[in-house]
């Protein structure tokens with residue numbers, strides 16, 4: 546039997562580091578640039594943090610272990626226990642971060658319905674609690690850009706501004722969960738900083754489509770990062786010779802942003818192929834995420850994912866009747882027809 550490549554569409558987190566990333570670690574080591582970052586002595590981390598701050602248009606940035614850690618640090622550093630945080634009801638911070646804002650920060654999430662993941666300014670206005678002792682203090686709103694569960698949807702700079710204006714008028718801060726901010730920036734053809742001009746803090750992931758093995762950055766004012774550094778330490782995220790992580794992170798920011806356009810183009814091609822399968826409802830991807838809906842078929846996402854796996858295609862099977870396909874660097878253009886043919890072969894016999 547010939548070799549069959551496994552096509553991994555579970556997430557863009559499955560991307561392996563590039564050769565250049567590994568070489569960057571070795572060169573930084575040879576040049577003696579690593580040090581103990583808890584006492585501020587790793588030069589490579591400084592370089593990465595300066596670069597991230599510049600790219601995001603903020604005064605300062607901080608390397609953190611993961612997107613989840615970055616989001617919770619940003620929340621904890623800018624709020625008080627008992628505060629209420631407005632989140633989109635299908636956002637990552639609300640659904641998929643193990644309740645960290647509540648368990649670690651004593652924060653009270655207030656989930657609201659968005660439109661394609663975007664919280665409308667009027668929705669925010671309608672849920673800010675009055676300054677009355679009966680209510681928790683509403684102190685922040687989280688914007689997820691792109692929005693994962695809504696299908697990699699983009700919040701445009703003017704939408705961020707409109708929401709931030711309402712937030713600021715009501716004394717709220719704005720945090721951007723920009724795990725995939727560069728996907729939005731590349732798809733819109735705008736610099737990433739344009740998407741976070743109006744927010745106080747932002748988290749970006751180095752280890753999703755940008756392919757670094759580990760790490761996220763948070764950015765904002767000097768004062769915010771000063772506090773965030775202490776919160777990171779409190780959470781056990783103060784790391785030592787962490788230039789090992791920063792070196793690939795620099796390559797991620799310098800070399801891997803523009804190529805996200807390939808993932809977006811592949812998503813469009815795959816979507817087009819899926820839309821030819823009778824009964825399959827597909828969302829038109831704005832970036833690298835496609836959701837298909839199996840309501841016209843007698844199988845659910847779990848069964849569909851098991852069948853795909855037998856044909857060498859991996860997706861997560863946990864979304865009921867919805868199945869997510871995430872285009873990423875490990876999936877090449879020539880793999881796409883195998884994915885759509887596999888889907889067709891599985892779905893044709895089980896159409897209702």
Ligand SMILES: Cc1ncc(COP(=O)(O)O)c(C=O)c1O
Pocket residue numbers: 610611612613614637638689691692693722724725750761
């Ligand atoms: C929108 C969004 N935010 C945050 C995260 C958390 O990132 P991490 O997995 O690095 O904790 C993810 C990861 O899947 C994500 O999709």
